[in-house]
Amino acid sequence: MFRYAPALPALLLSLSLVAQPSGPDKKVADFVDRSLPELVTFYKDLHANPEVSFMEQQTAAKVAAQLRGLGFAVTENLGGHGVVGVLKNGDGPTVLVRTDLDALPVAEQTGLPYASQVRMKDDAGNEVPAMHACGHDLHMTVFTGVARTLTQFKDDWKGTVVMIGQPAEERSGGAIAMLREGLYTKFPRPDYALALHTNATLPAGKVGYTEGPVMANVDAVDITVRGVGGHGALPHTTKDPIVLAAQIVLALQTVVSRQTSPFDPCVVTVGSIHGGTQFNIIPDQVELKLTLRSYSDVVRNNTIEAIKRIIKGTAEAAGVPQDRLPAIKIREPYTPSTVNDVPLTRRLTGVFTRVLGKENVVATPPSTVGEDFSRFGRETPNVPICMYWLGAVDPKKAEESAKAGTGLPSLHSALFAPLPEPAIRAGIRTMSASVMDLLKK
Numbered sequence: 001m002f003r004y005a006p007a008l009p010a011l012l013l014s015l016s017l018v019a020q021p022s023g024p025d026k027k028v029a030d031f032v033d034r035s036l037p038e039l040v041t042f043y044k045d046l047h048a049n050p051e052v053s054f055m056e057q058q059t060a061a062k063v064a065a066q067l068r069g070l071g072f073a074v075t076e077n078l079g080g081h082g083v084v085g086v087l088k089n090g091d092g093p094t095v096l097v098r099t100d101l102d103a104l105p106v107a108e109q110t111g112l113p114y115a116s117q118v119r120m121k122d123d124a125g126n127e128v129p130a131m132h133a134c135g136h137d138l139h140m141t142v143f144t145g146v147a148r149t150l151t152q153f154k155d156d157w158k159g160t161v162v163m164i165g166q167p168a169e170e171r172s173g174g175a176i177a178m179l180r181e182g183l184y185t186k187f188p189r190p191d192y193a194l195a196l197h198t199n200a201t202l203p204a205g206k207v208g209y210t211e212g213p214v215m216a217n218v219d220a221v222d223i224t225v226r227g228v229g230g231h232g233a234l235p236h237t238t239k240d241p242i243v244l245a246a247q248i249v250l251a252l253q254t255v256v257s258r259q260t261s262p263f264d265p266c267v268v269t270v271g272s273i274h275g276g277t278q279f280n281i282i283p284d285q286v287e288l289k290l291t292l293r294s295y296s297d298v299v300r301n302n303t304i305e306a307i308k309r310i311i312k313g314t315a316e317a318a319g320v321p322q323d324r325l326p327a328i329k330i331r332e333p334y335t336p337s338t339v340n341d342v343p344l345t346r347r348l349t350g351v352f353t354r355v356l357g358k359e360n361v362v363a364t365p366p367s368t369v370g371e372d373f374s375r376f377g378r379e380t381p382n383v384p385i386c387m388y389w390l391g392a393v394d395p396k397k398a399e400e401s402a403k404a405g406t407g408l409p410s411l412h413s414a415l416f417a418p419l420p421e422p423a424i425r426a427g428i429r430t431m432s433a434s435v436m437d438l439l440k441k
């Protein structure tokens, strides 16, 4: 007994560093812990049964059933397989909480006992593998846990909660489809819109926050470089689109390096180039596929205009006839940048710190990935939005990879395997507390 006594103050000190929830937070934490085994089962079922974008029928039905069972007024099939659940609980503001529903056409290689074996038809009728490689199964599980928590502690808040299951996030069509079909007119218009996204570098149990721009404008661009084909032995009788495409790819590198301020983030990536069939044939055309990333709308527009100038000017310099100049198509809908409302994000960061402790709330740099959650903030008048990061990596694996200097499987990787329990717990506790703070009596 005695010989352990000197260590006691140190032990007490280390315990005091771990956030111990108190008051309402403790009540919620205990409830979440009691709900966790059932929610993890729900998570594993979602993980093993993914559905790709625009095909989320069974997934939407599962989410709708959870909300309906809790007493939400549920509408299904809004903007495809979108689900809307409304819970009115007296006078007060309206908070929207969003989960996405869709999975990716990736063949899972995690070896987990509940790994997906699913192959299914996509919306074009092609057979594809399916995997929740972006953590949307975690989002749905947290969402369900939040719905349970808000219902359980209805006496602690007042106002309206609109909980939505959004289809087709990965293809950037779901949010706009739900809005076009009346999400903000047929249902209570939110004063705030909240969401979280799985993070493949942050340890499970932590959350990350970013004030202002958190994710980028994303554009998918098709360019058809046209020329005049002919015999490979007689290039002077042709307008070679392969040489022209090569010049265009290099010239496009100057959009960021010479036409954009170093203080404005911008990415121009040519991800695909296809043209020609044989050694000795100069083809008629070459197809390029680009992804563009930016944060501001000005940079986005300038980038698109610069690309148009470059492709036209390079083709004209090569003597391509006016009726064969390159064609450009900016795909619709694009994904607008996600800009977190600063006062809202600061308020929620305070809530996260109270709930999880300072050591588990991490300032996170912005990313050039995209998310159509942004659309929920861009309606007129604007709705303040906040999307925060949910740590999902096994802390042991995160530590090992940091020591070894090796990377972890990223989102969309066939090897991405989140650690469910601590991630789900942190997600429900932070999101429930955020909603309850925005709707406090």
Ligand SMILES: [Zn+2]
Pocket (backbone or CB within 6 Å): 134, 170, 411, 412
């Ligand atoms: Zn994704």
Ligand SMILES: [Zn+2]
Pocket (backbone or CB within 6 Å): 134, 135, 136, 169, 197
């Ligand atoms: Zn995602």
